[in-house]
Amino acid sequence: MATMEGLIGLVNRIQRACTVLGDYGGDSALPTLWESLPSVAVVGGQSSGKSSVLESIVGRDFLPRGSGIVTRRPLVLQLHKTEQGMQEYAEFLHMEKKRFTDFSVIRKEIQDETDRITGRSKQISHVPIHLSIYSPNVVNLTLIDLPGLTKVAVEGQPESIVQDIENMVRSFIEKPNCIILAITPANQDIATSDAIRIARQVDPAGERTFGVLTKLDLMDKGTNALDVLEGRSYRLQHPWVGIVNRSQVDINKNVDMIAARRREREFFSSSPDYGNLASKMGSEYLAKLLSKHLESVIKARIPGIASLINKSIGELEAELDYLGRPVAIDAGAQLYTILELCRAFDRIFKEHLDGGRPGGDRIFAVFDHQLPVALKRLPFDRHLSLQNVRKVVSEADGYQPHLIAPEQGYRRLIDSSLNYFRGPSEASVDAVHFILKEIVRRSIAETQELKRFPTLQAELAAAANEALERFREDSKKTTLRLVDMESSYLTVDFFRKLPQQVEKVGGNPSAASDDRYAEGHFHRIGSNVSSYVGMVSETLKNSIPKAVVHCQVREAKRSLLNDFYIQLGKKEGRQLAQLLGENPEVMERRQQCAKRLELYKSARDEIDSVSWS
């Protein structure tokens, strides 16, 4: 007994989960759990007594009545047996918190909920309504009430509705896991039964069809339904069950269900025709028969369901891994998460610099190629041309030309030449800066863990770029200082080693040879300065990279996020949570997956516990 409740309860839970998750079976391209679950679908023509059968299985009046097509959405009716003496109540899946104890209110809610989806247009919809009834007077069973098959559309319903209903009913009962409860009124020729007609289409061997014959009390005097009930008219693998529901008069007179069940029992036990079948007739017997059959079908299906659930769990877990686990809620854990993410970024950033990922090689290219080329291109030829040397030296001398060597002229020429080195050194700093910035951008993009946190990504990028900016300033100061140092103190040795030439000034009377002498003199000054500048250029070619690496690359590796960490430490829980703000779509999807996963896991546990007992 416990097993049976477990089995049907299990299927009930999975069915509800399916509806919550939008799995109604049918045309969805996704694999569906719904379709693998055994269920009992009630089919029959209009007024065949479908509602009456369902109500008498439940033992309560609760289905909407009226003319025309009343049932316009599938009603998944899950019956749960409770302990004797417990109060009966019902719950709808679409308003989970609310317990209904008044069954006329349930009827009203079924109507209202039907209209909510279909509108008042009287259209039909595939989306099921789930109703659970908890009662000591039911057996565990899940029934699906479907719209009655009709031949003509009525009162403003579109002509297509006849076909729509037929299609919807077929879509439910053609699933191999569907048990068909085919309702046929006894006062109608079985050959014209809508229920049998459609059941035969999808289950020709009658393996999963239960034939139910209603209105046995309405048969003409002197006739009986034994040919049908004993399987001679239309053969099914399961025995036919005869039913006597309340007549319209009974309903009008408010004959209650308990009295109706009693009268039904009496009808069979006192009937000369059906007396010896009495124990296998009536709605109570039908309910038990279905429950038992459903249980055996579920038992047979369990391995299949279990493997489907396991497969879905695997898929969901993979998706959750991809989406990332949910973010912690307490500030400490959030801070930890952020630090972990920063570390992941930092690791990738360093790989770009140290090798393994591209980037470091581009920095070397700056030192190895860009800087030497830029140094070579400096316009010293023009600056140290004869004309310019003459001009600078003369200006430096003033009214009293130099007597031995133009000390001031040399200084000015050298100073102004060294000034040219500022350009390439600043350019090297900038080039490396942009490479580092690009590496930061790429590292953020390549940090898989960061993908889901756009806010943190932006903050991290801003903090890193700010730090790089600081390193750039520092690096500029340092490299320019190297240049400045070159002009603050000249290498004395260089000048000492120059070939000494005693120059006589103004000793020659000839103006022409005077000129030639002066030309050679300035030429020598120019070429001396030029070779001094060349020597400095060689020095800077080596020392600028050292300064740049020291100030920018090494600092980036060492302390790129230091300031960010300090800022983080000052943040409160709310601000940390903001940093970990995610793309709402991702959050939504994760929530869905997590919820589904939880349900599937509990279904799996349920299955495990059932199959052990």
Ligand SMILES: Nc1nc2c(ncn2[C@@H]2O[C@H](COP(=O)(O)OP(=O)(O)OP(=O)(O)O)[C@@H](O)[C@H]2O)c(=O)[nH]1
């Ligand atoms: N006398 C008698 N009347 C019955 C029996 N079964 C159903 N009826 C009556 O037949 C009418 C139609 O029954 P329902 O249970 O509403 O039939 P249905 O198939 O649900 O009808 P729709 O929902 O309109 O398609 C009602 O007036 C019932 O009282 C029965 O076994 N005996």
